[in-house]
Amino acid sequence: MKCVFVTVGTTSFDDLIACVSAPDSLQKIESLGYNRLILQIGRGTVVPEPFSTESFTLDVYRYKDSLKEDIQKADLVISHAGAGSCLEALEKGKPLVVVINEKLMNNHQLELAKQLHKEGHLFYCTCSTLPGLLQSMDLSTLKCYPPGQPEKFSAFLDKVVGLQK
Numbered sequence: 001m002k003c004v005f006v007t008v009g010t011t012s013f014d015d016l017i018a019c020v021s022a023p024d025s026l027q028k029i030e031s032l033g034y035n036r037l038i039l040q041i042g043r044g045t046v047v048p049e050p051f052s053t054e055s056f057t058l059d060v061y062r063y064k065d066s067l068k069e070d071i072q073k074a075d076l077v078i079s080h081a082g083a084g085s086c087l088e089a090l091e092k093g094k095p096l097v098v099v100i101n102e103k104l105m106n107n108h109q110l111e112l113a114k115q116l117h118k119e120g121h122l123f124y125c126t127c128s129t130l131p132g133l134l135q136s137m138d139l140s141t142l143k144c145y146p147p148g149q150p151e152k153f154s155a156f157l158d159k160v161v162g163l164q165k
Contacts, residue, residue: 003036005074012044021048081109090145096122
């Protein structure tokens, strides 16, 4: 069983959920060898219909106390750009695709994703470029994020968010 886990954290990111659950995206995900997609949709108003066929299962839920289990089980994590969600996936050593919400104007999230991408830890895209990225990305090129360095991460975060001038 290969599983993709999509998380939007405590927020809503309807565009991401709509994009990843669109028939052509599902087809693409399945053609890449995944047979399960779990969507954590938060406060979203886009609520895809869960389904299960012989070759593919789509699960949908809003919240759980902890996403650890789903991240642990996933072979690929697709996440909104919230620092918490990103860090959780990276610390578990999961291949991560961060999807930037272009509707959020104050986009320090983009800076974070860009930097971690530059260091080779993740891929990032927008909703519109996600299908193409899924097709072209090579997960074997990703480097493991150094575990147990949350202080380095938060210092980096502060810098990106501009708290330290």
